[in-house]
Amino acid sequence: MYKTKKRGIVGVVITIIIIVLLVIFTNSNVNQLTYLQDICNVFVMPIQNGFTYLKNKISGNDAFFADMDTLKAENEELKQKNSELEQSLRELEIIKAENETLKEYVNLKDKYADYNAIPADVINRDISNYSSTIVINVGSEDGIKTDMTVIADSGLVGHIISVTNHTAKVQTIVDTASAVTAKMSTTDDSIVVQGTLESKSTLRATFIPTDAVVLEGDSIETSGIGGIYPKGIHIGTIREVINTSNITDRYALVDTAVDFNKLNTVLVITNSVSE
Amino acid sequence: MKKAGSILLLVLAFLIIYFLQANFFTWFTIAGVKPNLFVIYLLFIGLFAGKKLGLILGVLFGVYLDIVIGRQIGISGIMLGIIGLLGEYLDKNFSKESRITIMLMIAGSTVIYEVGCYIFNIIALGTSVEILAFIKILLIEVIYNILIAIVIYSLIQRLGHALEEVFKTKNILTRYF
Numbered sequence: 001m002y003k004t005k006k007r008g009i010v011g012v013v014i015t016i017i018i019i020v021l022l023v024i025f026t027n028s029n030v031n032q033l034t035y036l037q038d039i040c041n042v043f044v045m046p047i048q049n050g051f052t053y054l055k056n057k058i059s060g061n062d063a064f065f066a067d068m069d070t071l072k073a074e075n076e077e078l079k080q081k082n083s084e085l086e087q088s089l090r091e092l093e094i095i096k097a098e099n100e101t102l103k104e105y106v107n108l109k110d111k112y113a114d115y116n117a118i119p120a121d122v123i124n125r126d127i128s129n130y131s132s133t134i135v136i137n138v139g140s141e142d143g144i145k146t147d148m149t150v151i152a153d154s155g156l157v158g159h160i161i162s163v164t165n166h167t168a169k170v171q172t173i174v175d176t177a178s179a180v181t182a183k184m185s186t187t188d189d190s191i192v193v194q195g196t197l198e199s200k201s202t203l204r205a206t207f208i209p210t211d212a213v214v215l216e217g218d219s220i221e222t223s224g225i226g227g228i229y230p231k232g233i234h235i236g237t238i239r240e241v242i243n244t245s246n247i248t249d250r251y252a253l254v255d256t257a258v259d260f261n262k263l264n265t266v267l268v269i270t271n272s273v274s275e
Numbered sequence: 276m277k278k279a280g281s282i283l284l285l286v287l288a289f290l291i292i293y294f295l296q297a298n299f300f301t302w303f304t305i306a307g308v309k310p311n312l313f314v315i316y317l318l319f320i321g322l323f324a325g326k327k328l329g330l331i332l333g334v335l336f337g338v339y340l341d342i343v344i345g346r347q348i349g350i351s352g353i354m355l356g357i358i359g360l361l362g363e364y365l366d367k368n369f370s371k372e373s374r375i376t377i378m379l380m381i382a383g384s385t386v387i388y389e390v391g392c393y394i395f396n397i398i399a400l401g402t403s404v405e406i407l408a409f410i411k412i413l414l415i416e417v418i419y420n421i422l423i424a425i426v427i428y429s430l431i432q433r434l435g436h437a438l439e440e441v442f443k444t445k446n447i448l449t450r451y452f
Contacts, residue, residue, distance in 0.1 A: 008429065015425040019305075022422075109311035124344060127296045129308050129412050131346055161346070169344070177346055177400035197408035200307070204403075215438060 021075060094215065110269050114208035115230070117151070117267040118142055123167070131248030132200060134158075136266060139166040147228050149269045155234040156180070156222060157266050168268070173235065174260055175202050179204040182235055183223040187213055190223055193254055203236060205252040214241045220254055230269065281441045282328070285320065289336055292316055297344075308412050310419040313340070314388045315381055315427075317355050321362015322371050322380075323435035324442040329359025334379050350395040361387070371435070374428050381424045382417050389413050 124135035130234070138144050140163045150157040158172035159162050173180055174195040183190050189212035193203040208214060218238045224231030236256040243250050292312045300309045300334065321329030337352030345351055361384060368378045393409060396402050424431075 012426050012429070019419075019422050019426070022305045023303055027304065041303075074406075106279060124297055125301045126344055127293075127301075127309070127340070128311075128392075129416060130389070130396070130409070133344055133346060135344065171346065175346070176402040178394070187340075197405045197412060198402075243401050 030111050090215070094186050094218070101185055101188075116206060116270045118144070118270055120266050120268055122166075122264055122266065130176065130197060132172045132195065132260065133161070134170050134172060134263070136170055136268070137167060139168055141165050143270055144168045144268055149233070150228050150266050151233060151269065152263060152266050154256045154259075155236065156229065157258055157260075157263065159228050159254065160268070170266070172260060173203065174256060180229060180235065181223050181225045182220050184212070184238070185219045185221055186215060187218075189214075190225070191220070191252075193220065199223050201256050202239070203254040203256060204237070205254050206253065208250055210247050214238060214252055216241060277441050281324075281438065282332075285328075286334060289316065289332075301446045305415055305419050308415040308419065309424055311385055311388065311416060312423070313337075313351075313355060314343060314358055314385050315420060315424065317358040318362050318365075318381060318384045319431055319435065320438075321359040321408075322366045323362075323438040326360045326363035328414075329362045330356050331359075333359030340442070347399045350392055350399065353395070354391045357391065358384050358388055372432075374425065377428060377431065378421050378424050381385070381420050385417050386413065389416065 072237065077166045097156055118138055120136040120138040123132050123137045126133050136150070142158060144163050146160050146163055148160045150159060156173055158170045158175070158178065160168050161171045162169045172195070173193065176195045176197055179192050179194045181190060182193050189209050190207075191205045191212075192207045193205050196202055196204050205220065216238050220235045222229040222231060222233045222235060234257050236254045238252050240248065240253065240254045296309070296312050300312070306341060317329060317333045317336070320332055333356035334352045337350075337355035338348065340351045340355075341348040365371075365380050369380065371377060371380075390413075
């Protein structure tokens with residue numbers, strides 16, 4: 001009896017240690033563990049350096065290979081220059097389109113000034129892994145109604161789905177049941193962004209028009225269609241375009257502007273588009 | 276009287292578990308995945324206090340969760356009720372005196388609960404189906420729940436037998452004859 005009890009406690013302690021280690025390692029960024037890398041490098045890197053030096057000594061004598069090396073380097077350099085030029089061309093295109101839309105923004109800014117916003121704190125996060133709703137500490141007594149838009153300083157958060165006297169429930173745009181009509185800022189093509197299960201900071205942009213040009217790094221904002229969200233609120237930027245065999249099925253992954261893991265304060269826009 | 280007191284304690288424990296789930300476990304996650312303490316709790320009630328209490332408390336707690344934080348009222352209510360009901364049937368067929376069976380029961384009911392909720396959500400809210408991402412999250416969640424089950428196993432046993440004495444005293448003698 002004594003033995004099994006003792007073994008049970010040891011098992012529990014080991015399990016707790018495993019949980020804590022799992023939590024630490026799965027949530028921390030590998031790049032942040034530089035001190036650990038330094039320690040690990042101490043054992044192998046000096047010897048590796050020596051080996052590389054020896055290898056260079058032996059192979060570097062041959063003039064033919066040296067020639068090859070310079071040609072290769074030159075080729076590499078030209079390739080890089082080419083891609084840089086392409087990159088700057090694309091940037092210019094984006095800037096050109098941006099210039100046009102900026103004129104629109106000037107009008108929008110005046111419109112933004114008309115919005116009344118109520119600040120609120122996030123008091124409850126979702127308890128489930130498969131949905132993403134939050135509760136904020138303002139309610140109907142503060143003038144909050146359902147379908148009002150919620151934003152944070154960096155972009156769109158979501159909309160109110162239910163209200164009590166002192167709290168309101170917000171469905172965030174990263175919730176899997178959420179779909180927001182949006183547009184790409186450079187090309188003005190309309191798309192729909194939906195929440196995904198895979199990540200709390202990624203949206204999936206679907207219904208991309210077949211003739212639309214999707215640029216990685218392009219910013220996404222609300223289009224104002226649908227009646228809930230006002231026009232021109234920043235949602236995020238396109239990270240990656242995923243092409244499928246059928247062009248109508250292609251979609252893009254969008255990084256949200258708001259960090260939903262660190263979301264603490266939000267603003268509720270109290271006058272909607274129609275008012 | 277003893278029963279009423281026990282039920283009150285069960286409700287209090289539910290609130291404590293709610294605060295744990297909504298605060299501590301929102302950042303103490305494995306790869307961003309939270310465990311599901313409510314499934315463990317309802318299975319515990321079902322196993323030791325019987326299906327009647329398991330079903331009633333499961334539905335009540337589930338509906339409460341739906342009202343407080345859910346998107347659609349009733350989904351958690353139905354699924355937690357089913358888990359509470361399931362507890363008694365598991366108790367009749369398996370031994371709850373073993374760590375392994377408790378772990379397997381918790382793993383199984385977590386899968387049933389989450390798959391059920393996911394299907395209901397797809398039907399009710401029209402969420403897009405992402406099978407692979409769902410399975411990945413579910414697996415981590417099941418592992419997390421099993422690890423928690425190992426840690427709190429002795430607590431489950433001790434509190435469970437106390438609960439069983441209050442709710443199942445008549446059955447406990449007849450069961451073995």
